[in-house]
Amino acid sequence: MVLGLVVALATGCGAATGGGGANGDSAAEEPSGPPALEFTPEGGATDVSPVDDIGVKALNAELTEVTMTNSSGEEVAGDLAEDAASWAVGEPLGYGKTYRIVAKATGGDGRTLTESSEFTTLTPESLTYVSMNPLDGQTVGVGQPLAFYFSEDAPAPNKERAEKAIEINTEPAVEGAFYWFDDREVHWRPENYWKSGTKISIDVNVYGKNLGNGVYGEEDRSATVRIGDRVILRADGQSHRMKVEVNGEVERTLPVSLGRPSFPSHNGTHVVMRKHDSYLMDSTTYGLGLDEGGYRTRVKWAVRISNGGEFLHAAPWSVADQGERNVSHGCINMSLADAKWVYDLVKKGDVVEVTNSGGDQLASWDGFGDWQIPWSEWTAGNR
DSSP states (O other): OHHHHHHHHHHHHHHHHHHSGGGSTTOOOOOSSOOEEEEESOTTOOSBOTTSOOEEEEESEEEEEEEEEOTTSOEEOEEEOTTSSEEEEOSOOOTTOEEEEEEEEEETTSOEEEEEEEEEBOOOSEEEOEEEESOTTOEEOTTOOEEEEEOTTSOOOOHHHHHHTEEEEEESOOOEEEEESSSSEEEEEESSOOOTTOEEEEEEOOBTOBOSTTEEESOOEEEEEEEOOOEEEEEETTTTEEEEEETTEEEEEEEOBOBOTTSOOOBEEEEOOEEEEEEEEEGGGGTOOGGGTOOEEEEEEEEEOOTTSOEEEEOGGGTTTTTTOOOBSSSEEEOHHHHHHHHHHOOTTOEEEEESOSSOBOOTTTTTGGGGSOHHHHTTTTO
C-alpha cells in the first residue's frame, strides 16, 4: 500500500510538471527579437504625398512618446494605438514641407530606445480648386445634376483620376454616372429624375492626390444635399398653358406666352438654376441690339432656366396674349400674380419641360440641359 501511494504521488508530480514549465500554457512569451522602431515613410524620403499613411511602429516594444513637428517647430497631431504598438499622423500635412518624428519606446526586455526620422512632402507643379453645385446644406429639385468644375488656372486633370477622387453616396442607393462637358467640367446624375427625399453625400477627395498632368488638388470639399418635393412645370407652346405638378399632383394650370416664331423657346427639359425677385433683361448680352428689335427691361419674379437667356418671369404687358399666342423673346411669360406664385414655389433643381414651342431642343451644355443626353450616351462618359 505504501508503494502504491509513492507511485501515485510520483505520477501526479510528473503530470503537473508536464503541464507547466517552458512549454506549458502559463509560460511567459519571450520577445522574438530586440526592440526596434519602423518609420513610414523611411527617413530621408522626398516627394511624399501629404495624405499617405505616415507614422511609426514599435517592434517588440511599446511606444511611450511620439512627437511630430513641422519645419517651424509646430507639433502635428497624431493618434497612438491602444496597444501602443503604432502611432499615425492625425491631420493632413502640407505640400512642400519637411517633418520630423521623434519616437520613444520600451522593449519587452526593459530596454528603452529613442529614434528620429525626417521626410519631405511633394511640391506640386500645379494646384486645382474644385468648385461644385449644389453646395452643402442645400435642398434642391429632382432635376438637379451634381456639377464639378476644376479651376482654369491649372492644366486640366486626367478625367479618370478626377472621377475616382469624387465619391458620391445616396440614401436610398441610386445608380449614377459621370459625363464630361469639357476638360474641366463634369456632372453626375442618375438615369431618371431623383426621388424626393433622397440624401446625397459628396466627398471631393483631391488633396494630396495626383490628378495627372502635374496637377494636385488644392483642398478637399464635401457636401450633404437633399432632394426636395418633386416639382415639374410643363409648358406647352400650342395650348399656351403651363401645368404645375407637385409630387405628382397638378396644383395649377397657368396661361403663358412662350417665344414668338422669330425667337422660339427651346423644347426639352430645363432645370431651374437661380431666382431673382427683380432682374434686368438685356438682349444685347446675347447679341440682339436695341436697334434690331432688342430690349432692356427690368422684370419681376425671374427664374432662370438656361444660360441662353430663358426665364420664367412676370410680363404684365403680355397678359392679353398669355393663353392665346406666343409673343416673348424665348422666355415663359406670366401675369404678375402667377409669376409670384411660381417664384415662391420653385427651387434650384426643379424641372421645366417645354414642348411644342416651334424651336430647337435645348442644348445639353446650356444651363443644366443634362437630361437632353440619352442615358446610353451619358454612361459612356464623353471622356
